[in-house]
Amino acid sequence: MLLRKMSEEVKATAVYSLIIVLGFILSCVVYFTVSDVEDTTKALIERQMPALSVIRQIMASVSEQERVLYEYYTTTEETLYWKSFAAAKNDTFHHSNTLSGLIADKSMLFELRSGLKTINDAASAFQVNMISDNTSWDLARQQLSDISHQRREIIKLLVVLEQTTDVDVTTGYQNTLLKLNNTNTTIMIYSLAIIFVALVTGWYLRVYFRVSRSNKRLAQFTQRNPHPIVSLNQYNDIIYSNPATKKMLAVHKDSNLKEADLIPQSFLKQSFDAKKKTEFVRIEHTLANLSLSCEIHWLSDLNVFDIHISDITEEKKAKQKLNFQAFHCPETALQNGYKLSQVLDYKVLDDAEFSLGLLEMRDYNHFVAGHGVESTRELIRCMASRLHNSVSESEHDIELFKLSEKSFAFVIEANMLEQQIKTFCQQVEKEMEEPLYTDFGEFNIELDIGFCAFPVHAKKANKLMQYAQMALDEAIELEHTSFRYFNHQLSEQLNNTLKITGWLRSATDNNELSLVYQPQLDIDGNRMIGMETLIRWHHGDSYISPVDFIPIAEQTGLIIEIGHWLLMEACAMAKELIDQGHDNLVLAINISPRQFRHPQFLSMIEQVLQDTQLVPAQLELEITEGVILYNEAETIAVLHQLKAMGIQLSIDDFGTGYSSLSYLKQFPIDKLKIDQSFIKNLHSNDEDKAIVQAIINLGKNLGLKIIAEGVEEQMHYDYLKSLHCDEIQGYWYSRPLDKESFTSFVETHTGN
Numbered sequence: 039m040l041l042r043k044m045s046e047e048v049k050a051t052a053v054y055s056l057i058i059v060l061g062f063i064l065s066c067v068v069y070f071t072v073s074d075v076e077d078t079t080k081a082l083i084e085r086q087m088p089a090l091s092v093i094r095q096i097m098a099s100v101s102e103q104e105r106v107l108y109e110y111y112t113t114t115e116e117t118l119y120w121k122s123f124a125a126a127k128n129d130t131f132h133h134s135n136t137l138s139g140l141i142a143d144k145s146m147l148f149e150l151r152s153g154l155k156t157i158n159d160a161a162s163a164f165q166v167n168m169i170s171d172n173t174s175w176d177l178a179r180q181q182l183s184d185i186s187h188q189r190r191e192i193i194k195l196l197v198v199l200e201q202t203t204d205v206d207v208t209t210g211y212q213n214t215l216l217k218l219n220n221t222n223t224t225i226m227i228y229s230l231a232i233i234f235v236a237l238v239t240g241w242y243l244r245v246y247f248r249v250s251r252s253n254k255r256l257a258q259f260t261q262r263n264p265h266p267i268v269s270l271n272q273y274n275d276i277i278y279s280n281p282a283t284k285k286m287l288a289v290h291k292d293s294n295l296k297e298a299d300l301i302p303q304s305f306l307k308q309s310f311d312a313k314k315k316t317e318f319v320r321i322e323h324t325l326a327n328l329s330l331s332c333e334i335h336w337l338s339d340l341n342v343f344d345i346h347i348s349d350i351t352e353e354k355k356a357k358q359k360l361n362f363q364a365f366h367c368p369e370t371a372l373q374n375g376y377k378l379s380q381v382l383d384y385k386v387l388d389d390a391e392f393s394l395g396l397l398e399m400r401d402y403n404h405f406v407a408g409h410g411v412e413s414t415r416e417l418i419r420c421m422a423s424r425l426h427n428s429v430s431e432s433e434h435d436i437e438l439f440k441l442s443e444k445s446f447a448f449v450i451e452a453n454m455l456e457q458q459i460k461t462f463c464q465q466v467e468k469e470m471e472e473p474l475y476t477d478f479g480e481f482n483i484e485l486d487i488g489f490c491a492f493p494v495h496a497k498k499a500n501k502l503m504q505y506a507q508m509a510l511d512e513a514i515e516l517e518h519t520s521f522r523y524f525n526h527q528l529s530e531q532l533n534n535t536l537k538i539t540g541w542l543r544s545a546t547d548n549n550e551l552s553l554v555y556q557p558q559l560d561i562d563g564n565r566m567i568g569m570e571t572l573i574r575w576h577h578g579d580s581y582i583s584p585v586d587f588i589p590i591a592e593q594t595g596l597i598i599e600i601g602h603w604l605l606m607e608a609c610a611m612a613k614e615l616i617d618q619g620h621d622n623l624v625l626a627i628n629i630s631p632r633q634f635r636h637p638q639f640l641s642m643i644e645q646v647l648q649d650t651q652l653v654p655a656q657l658e659l660e661i662t663e664g665v666i667l668y669n670e671a672e673t674i675a676v677l678h679q680l681k682a683m684g685i686q687l688s689i690d691d692f693g694t695g696y697s698s699l700s701y702l703k704q705f706p707i708d709k710l711k712i713d714q715s716f717i718k719n720l721h722s723n724d725e726d727k728a729i730v731q732a733i734i735n736l737g738k739n740l741g742l743k744i745i746a747e748g749v750e751e752q753m754h755y756d757y758l759k760s761l762h763c764d765e766i767q768g769y770w771y772s773r774p775l776d777k778e779s780f781t782s783f784v785e786t787h788t789g790n
């Protein structure tokens with residue numbers, strides 16, 4: 039527990055101190071033990087062992103003294119006393135002297151000396167007795183006996199001394215052994231302890247080296263880091279900066295930057311307390327043309343802020359570029375649809391009034407088909423730049439977006455009234471009417487525009503888009519109308535359209551569709567020359583006019599299926615009449631633009647004629663100017679093929695379109711059908727009279743037949759007759775009739 043709490047440094051110091059203390063104690067123990075052993079051994083070697091030997095020598099020399107005296111007694115050889123006895127006595131004396139230096143027990147020594155002295159004194163008395171002239175042999179024997187007794191006493195003493203010394207030697211020897219043993223054990227224990235401590239130290243050293251290695255690496259990490267790193271103290275002083283910092287400053291030396299500049303001012307200005315409250319913060323800032331990202335870390339243990347700086351200039355640029363690409367059209371650099379939805383979402387959240395407009399180039403598809411994708415793109419680019427100019431010159435705050443190939447959007451700030459928006463759009467349209475000059479030539483374009491407003495019409499972005507689209511669709515749909523402001527009727531109409539579409543899909547299967555035929559009269563010959571086929575739809579109890587459902591059938595493509603059925607039905611009917619003898623009647627059938635453009639249109643007509651066996655010359659197709667206005671080359675080709683088959687062609691609703699009359703020559707047309715709107719007001723409107731007259735003259739000049747439709751009054755008939763109009767069609771002559779009524783009409787009006 040305690041160990042865990044200690045820092046590595048404290049642990050290392052503790053272990054190190056322990057080794058020193060253990061080492062010191064071991065040294066002391068060894069020193070004292072060895073010197074003790076030395077003392078004991080010294081005593082053994084220098085005193086006790088020699089003492090034993092000297093004791094034995096004394097024993098020997100004392101015994102020699104006694105023996106020499108007994109020999110002297112036996113031989114009475116006086117020299118024995120002076121030589122041998124004296125030598126033994128000297129030895130004894132010498133040894134006892136030596137012994138006194140080796141033995142500590144002084145009383146025993148004293149006893150020994152006095153014993154020896156007694157022997158010597160007795161020996162001396164013995165010698166005197168021996169050399170006297172009257173030697174007493176009894177005395178001599180007594181004296182020898184005393185000496186022997188004394189010698190035995192001395193030997194006893196020496197034996198005691200020898201034994202004491204021997205015990206001392208043994209004890210000393212055993213003590214030494216014991217001490218050496220203890221020393222061994224101590225050394226072993228301490229050695230084990232030191233080895234253990236050394237192992238622990240080794241382990242700690244390994245850890246230390248590892249830590250220090252990683253520390254070194256960490257230290258180098260900062261040094262070698264390719265990104266600038268700066269350390270800041272609480273007084274905003276830079277206390278460290280790595281080489282990458284200097285490198286960055288060197289790279290941008292032109293900007294005269296200093297290290298301190300790299301740190302965001304917003305951070306420097308904060309109080310120390312505020313700064314350290316957040317342990318980590320990332321701040322981006324810009325210097326000259328340099329964008330930097332600073333990650334600031336508060337290192338509480340070091341009391342510094344470490345600031346990691348990275349140069350994000352390129353990243354920023356790339357992001358801006360990506361952002362631009364994501365929200366702009368690459369061709370025109372205008373903001374795109376994503377941006378529009380973002381802007382709408384913001385504005386709706388803002389709750390401030392604004393208007394949304396959608397704008398589309400009219401007949402874009404025809405244009406692409408007629409001039410190709412490249413030139414159309416080029417044209418759209420010119421159109422975009424002109425629109426951009428109109429918007430920038432406007433006094434209103436208007437944003438322009440490019441949504442698709444052909445459509446744009448306006449977002450107009452503030453609450454501009456419908457009339458003001460209309461005026462602005464008229465201005466835009468006028469500018470657009472000016473020819474656009476592209477690399478592919480000069481073009482005139484027309485626009486359709488639909489507008490709605492927030493929050494009057496809708497409060498949600500997607501609803502606004504939907505309503506603006508409805509208004510635009512309406513503007514596209516309506517002829518002579520290029521601007522539509524949304525109202526809720528439009529939305530009702532759309533719902534109606536959706537309803538009708540649903541019903542129409544099942545109308546053919548449910549046999550809800552039928553055909554009526556409207557007779558046509560040749561004025562000069564006063565006879566019926568043909569009939570126009572008109573479609574009728576009864577859905578349940580209600581009658582739905584072709585004016586309402588034909589455009590829907592067009593939009594949804596259902597017209598292809600309906601058109602085929604209708605052609606079969608009408609041609610079969612006509613064939614029946616012809617077979618009955620009414621062989622100069624021509625059957626007119628309305629062909630809508632989508633039918634005409636269908637790739638299988640020609641083969642379908644051929645097939646129907648073949649199936650019904652109707653002679654092509656007795657079939658007339660009514661097409662509108664809209665069909666022939668665009669994609670001229672292809673249209674002309676189809677018209678020529680129809681013509682080549684022998685089919686007659688007429689232009690329906692003539693006068694309402696935009697086609698220049700002069701190019702009519704290019705088309706293999708047989709007949710012009712003057713639109714009923716000019717006929718309706720013939721009696722009151724001089725202008726219409728003039729138009730009708732002009733159309734008739736023009737048609738005649740081009741060698742075309744002229745038919746007027748919507749002839750309701752005698753006066754219409756009279757006027758048309760006076761202008762030498764060839765044919766008429768209208769209620770005046772006959773209403774459209776169902777098959778049965780029409781058959782009887784034919785019976786009574788053809789004279790056959």
Ligand code: C2E
Nearest residue numbers: 571572573584585588628629630748749750768769770774
């Ligand atoms: P449209 O081709 O101009 O047809 C003439 C329209 O005028 C017909 O209306 C006809 O009933 C009506 N009409 C004829 N005489 C008079 C008259 O004296 N006075 C008045 N006020 N109207 C007269 P309807 O049948 O309602 O057809 C309307 C339009 O629907 C047609 O105009 C045509 O564009 C389209 N349509 C009708 N039937 C077909 C069809 O079978 N195929 C295609 N593609 N379109 C058709």
Ligand code: CA
Nearest residue numbers: 570628660690
């Ligand atoms: Ca017609």
Ligand code: CA
Nearest residue numbers: 690691713747
């Ligand atoms: Ca017509």
